[in-house]
Amino acid sequence: MSEGAPRPGQDHYVAQVRTNIGVADGHRLLTLICPEVAQTAVPGQFLQIRVSVSGQDPLLRRPICVAAAREDEVDIVVRVAGRGTDLLARETPGAFVDLLGPLGRGFTRPGRHEPVALVGGGVGVAPLHFLLTSLADPSRVRVLLGARTRALLPRQPGLSGLEGLRIATDDGSEGHHGTAADLLAGVLETDPPHRVYACGPQPMLAAVARLCIQRRIVCEVSLEERMACGIGVCMGCAVPMAGGGYTRACREGPVYDARAVKWE
Amino acid sequence: MTPDLSVRLGPLTLRNPVMVASGCCGFGQELAEWMPLSALGAIVVKGTTLRPRRGNPPPRVWETPAGMLNAIGLQNDGVQDLIEHKLPWLREQDVPIIVNIAGETVGEFAELARVLDRAPGVAALELNVSCPNVRAGGMQFGVCTTGVAEVTSAAREATRLPIITKLSPNVTDIVEMARAAVDAGADALSLINTLLGMAIDPETRRPRLANITGGLSGPAVRPVAVRMVWQVARAVRVPIIGLGGISRAEHALEFIIAGASAVCIGTGLFADPRCPIAVVDGLRDYMERHGIERLGDLRGALEAAV
Numbered sequence: 001m002s003e004g005a006p007r008p009g010q011d012h013y014v015a016q017v018r019t020n021i022g023v024a025d026g027h028r029l030l031t032l033i034c035p036e037v038a039q040t041a042v043p044g045q046f047l048q049i050r051v052s053v054s055g056q057d058p059l060l061r062r063p064i065c066v067a068a069a070r071e072d073e074v075d076i077v078v079r080v081a082g083r084g085t086d087l088l089a090r091e092t093p094g095a096f097v098d099l100l101g102p103l104g105r106g107f108t109r110p111g112r113h114e115p116v117a118l119v120g121g122g123v124g125v126a127p128l129h130f131l132l133t134s135l136a137d138p139s140r141v142r143v144l145l146g147a148r149t150r151a152l153l154p155r156q157p158g159l160s161g162l163e164g165l166r167i168a169t170d171d172g173s174e175g176h177h178g179t180a181a182d183l184l185a186g187v188l189e190t191d192p193p194h195r196v197y198a199c200g201p202q203p204m205l206a207a208v209a210r211l212c213i214q215r216r217i218v219c220e221v222s223l224e225e226r227m228a229c230g231i232g233v234c235m236g237c238a239v240p241m242a243g244g245g246y247t248r249a250c251r252e253g254p255v256y257d258a259r260a261v262k263w264e
Numbered sequence: 265m266t267p268d269l270s271v272r273l274g275p276l277t278l279r280n281p282v283m284v285a286s287g288c289c290g291f292g293q294e295l296a297e298w299m300p301l302s303a304l305g306a307i308v309v310k311g312t313t314l315r316p317r318r319g320n321p322p323p324r325v326w327e328t329p330a331g332m333l334n335a336i337g338l339q340n341d342g343v344q345d346l347i348e349h350k351l352p353w354l355r356e357q358d359v360p361i362i363v364n365i366a367g368e369t370v371g372e373f374a375e376l377a378r379v380l381d382r383a384p385g386v387a388a389l390e391l392n393v394s395c396p397n398v399r400a401g402g403m404q405f406g407v408c409t410t411g412v413a414e415v416t417s418a419a420r421e422a423t424r425l426p427i428i429t430k431l432s433p434n435v436t437d438i439v440e441m442a443r444a445a446v447d448a449g450a451d452a453l454s455l456i457n458t459l460l461g462m463a464i465d466p467e468t469r470r471p472r473l474a475n476i477t478g479g480l481s482g483p484a485v486r487p488v489a490v491r492m493v494w495q496v497a498r499a500v501r502v503p504i505i506g507l508g509g510i511s512r513a514e515h516a517l518e519f520i521i522a523g524a525s526a527v528c529i530g531t532g533l534f535a536d537p538r539c540p541i542a543v544v545d546g547l548r549d550y551m552e553r554h555g556i557e558r559l560g561d562l563r564g565a566l567e568a569a570v
Contacts, residue, residue, distance in 0.1 A: 003353050004296030012538065055511070055535050056483045057330035226323040228332060229534035232294035235336045236325035245318050246339065
């Protein structure tokens with residue numbers, strides 16, 4: 001990558017909202033018309049989306065992973081966590097959103113027939129869904145999804161009918177009573193995949209990373225850290241590295257090799 | 265009439281008054297993906313220390329009403345890395361390079377100034393006596409007149425480069441600090457650095473930042489910054505670089521009318537990395553609309569019955 005040269009497709013776009021549907025309690029799936037991002041985004045990359053008209057309050061953009069890309073449109077899943085994401089989740093079809101992207105480093109593509117497992121928790125399912133849709137042979141894929149409770153499981157189109165899908169809920173309201181990491185532990189016992197891709201809350205990622213590192217299975221995690229700029233200038237989204245020091249989730253991440261990260 | 269946006273900053277002449285602020289543009293490379301650095305009046309690169317610094321643990325940032333708190337903790341790879349790996353690229357970008365330096369001691373400020381005096385391509389030094397997020401150095405110097413004076417004169421003696429002292433707003437009397445810097449040999453002043461702040465998550469009773477406290481920036485601090493620029497401009501004769509919550513031409517104009525010669529955009533870059541271009545264009549439009557030939561004519565042009 002040459003210094004100062006923009007990454008593929010990376011630019012400032014104003015995208016129109018095509019649809020906005022509910023996919024779980026407090027989760028909206030927005031489809032944005034943005035052909036440039038749809039054609040250049042790699043699974044694991046994110047967009048920095050402006051949530052206020054003025055750009056002054058709320059001041060900062062919200063980093064949101066691309067959940068799917070088709071011809072001229074991209075999907076994002078917005079989890080309403082505060083004032084900013086609430087504003088974004090209310091955008092109606094026809095409205096315009098101001099975004100920067102695609103940003104960050106995405107997942108490494110697996111080999112054509114390599115058996116892989118995707119482990120997602122809550123809204124973390126979004127980038128894994130994008131990865132799944134980009135795979136040549138989705139039938140070889142195990143998808144392990146976890147959520148606190150049934151109502152928080154994302155009903156994302158393209159996930160429900162999947163043969164390799166397993167569900168876990170913390171309260172046992174659907175699927176396995178436990179976590180997605182528990183499901184992975186079972187899969188690693190019976191039929192270990194070559195690669196594991198994970199995205200979700202920090203404790204889940206730490207558990208997944210530990211399991212994979214023990215068994216020497218390649219594992220990539222997509223990390224979420226508080227972010228200000230999203231473009232590598234503020235040093236806000238620091239991720240502690242196993243070798244010491246910090247890297248930027250927005251730039252060296254958000255996808256990391258699990259071995260490179262310092263887990264608490 | 266083509267408006268003349270160039271401004272004098274002590275011994276420096278900038279093509280326009282719109283600079284980007286230290287700690288908000290890294291060392292220029294990432295920002296250059298969004299806008300040509302040659303469109304800027306100058307770039308002030310991230311606070312540079314004698315030795316590499318890891319910075320503070322996360323979370324380092326927290327959004328607040330029309331603003332944000334940060335406690336990055338001067339993460340940087342040290343002055344040698346700047347000289348060997350970052351300046352060579354920056355020198356090719358056709359933009360004056362101002363290096364923000366942060367010492368833990370007065371002696372470290374002098375050493376940094378001495379090392380950078382010999383580095384090709386450095387246009388000026390900005391003295392960071394106002395970082396609120398480090399234990400040693402930083403704001404500790406910027407909150408008393410002797411600290412400001414000692415750091416400024418130590419740097420002054422160590423280099424022929426123009427010296428800009430960046431002042432902290434976390435003081436009872438900003439004018440006193442400004443006078444101390446000017447008397448000690450500062451060629452210009454930057455004001456303001458961030459306001460010391462804090463936010464708490466009531467659910468967990470934990471601070472929002474791992475560092476507990478952090479620096480407040482963004483639109484929320486602009487009125488404080490404008491007021492301080494106005495007070496200082498009336499008291500000292502050196503040029504002032506105004507910063508605090510600027511992302512549009514109308515914001516920059518507030519500072520210039522209050523008495524600033526130039527402005528810096530910091531947090532505004534996080535929301536819109538191309539906003540400096542819009543600010544330059546907006547200033548040109550304003551000058552055309554108001555028949556102002558030279559931007560310098562607008563400096564300190566506040567209409568007030570005092």
